[in-house]
Amino acid sequence: MTDVTPSLPVYLDYAATTPVDDRVAAVMQRYLTVDQLYANPASRSHMLGWQAEQAVEQARRQVADSLHADPREIVWTSGATEADNLALTGFMRANRERGMHLVTSIIEHKAVVDTASALELEGFEVTWLTPGTDGCITPEQLRHAMRDDTALVSLMAVNNELGSVNDIAALAAVAHEFGAAFHSDAAQAIGRIPLDVEAQGIDLMSLSAHKAYGPKGVGALYVRRHPDIRVEALIHGGGHERGMRSGTLPTHQIAGMGKAFALMAQEGDADQAHIAGLAERFMAGIAQTGGIYHNAGDGHHVPNIINLAFDGIDGESLLMALRDVAVSTGSACNSASVDPSYVLLGAGVPRSLAxxxxxxxxxxxxxxxxxxxxxxxxxxxxxxxxxxAPAGSG
Structure with missing residues (x-):
């Protein structure tokens, strides 16, 4: 055990959100106040607007470079949730003639699950795949679900509750065999697994700044520049972002996201090596306590997310007992629910352990x-x- 005293509370909930890196905050500060570059990047009639636009385009290139994409393929959004909505709803509505069938999985982020469910109410058909106990979808599973009228497949790169990693290149290849497009929510993947949208055959990819040491409230959707990849806007008014997402761009947040993604590209390997060492230390320490199970621990997963079941203990009670340690019972987007995690149940974890x-x-x-x-x-x-319980306490 180390003798260094930690800062309290100890924050072990990085999958919910990350703190903004000081270097990112310093970049954001340049675009906020009256003595800074605060102008609207859409104001092209004066130098201040040009400078703000230059910052936005530099960030667009930084995000694109982290994916090996073209900067023109990056569409700014308010976060990965909006990006998921734009990818699924925008694509399916714009490509009805290709087919009315969507394939996804039951353990996707709620932004995908709920959007797919909403599309069912519009008349689209959804096939819901069930992962294995490793939390992954196999290419064979996907192939069996594909149809001639399948327009889109949406499967995440890294699961936000389990940390399980899908082989998105292999899954995208199956989608393309059937003439469908492939979308992946990569909010948890930046800097943690290799991402190359060209080599992996990705058509649409959702991104978040605040999962990568950037600010909350900004994200992006990668949209491949190809005639077959059309996305209908969900937000109208001004035709910004090549008509796919209107609204005044938040220069400071976008510049922060660009810097955060650039740092993840430069330091991601070092970060993951550091985190892998911490995960090994954590698992070695917890092994001294019996009755603990690593959910989806038998497959390929990122080291920064570890989901554990404590046999015979209520998760909420354990959470309350962990004073000075910030962890979660699952996704922050579903934390108000007292039901077990739908992700754990979907991955085959028994209800009692979930x-x-x-x-x-x-x-x-x-x-x-x-x-x-x-x-x-x-x-x-x-x-x-x-x-x-002490004798006679009942």
Missing amino acids: LSSLRFSFGRFTTEADIDHALGVLQHAVSGLRAP
Whole structure:
């Protein structure tokens, strides 16, 4: 155990959001106040507007470079949720003649699940794939679900609750065999797995800044420049972003996202090596406590997300017992629900274990001291919750 005292509370919920890197915040500050470059990037009649537009386009290139894409293929959004909505609804509405069938999985982010469900109400047909216990969809599964009228396949790169990694290149290849387009939610993937939209055959990809040490409230949708990839706008008014997403662009947030993605491209490998060491330390420490299961731990997964089930312990009770440690019972987008995680149930985790599960997620600023403190608190809490009640207490 390290002797360094951690900062409290210890934050192990990086999959929900990451802190903004100081270097990102410094870039954002340049575009906010009266003595900075605060102009509207759509104002092309004066130099201040040109300078703001230059910042937006530099960020567009930084995001594109991280994906090996063309900057003209990046469409700014308010986040990955909007990007998912634009990808699914915008594409399916614009390509009705290609087919009315969409394929996705039951453990996608709610932004995809709920959007696909809304499309069903519009008359589109959705096939919902069930992953294996490793939390992944196989190319063979997808192939069996494909039809002549399948227009789009949407499968995430990295699952936000399990950390499981899909082979998106192989899945995209299957989609293309049937003439369908392929979309992937990559909010949890930037800097954590290799992304190359050209080599992997990706047609649409959703991105988020705040999962990559950038600001909340900004994201992007990669849209391949190809005549067959058409997206109908969901937000109208001004024709910004090549007609796909109108609205005044938040220069400071976009510049922050660009810097964050540039840093992830430069430092992602070092970050992941650091995090992998922390994950190994965490798992070695937790192994001393019995009755703990690593959900979807038998497949390929990123090291920064570890989902554990604590047999015989209610997850909410354990969460409350973890003083000074910030973790979650699942996706932050579904945290108000008292039901077990639909992702865990979808991956075949028994309901009793799903109710006893917590997600631990590490990041760039997590230290060994944080891990050691969390282990101590966790082991104490588990022992206390599993201790038999005193005689006569019932």
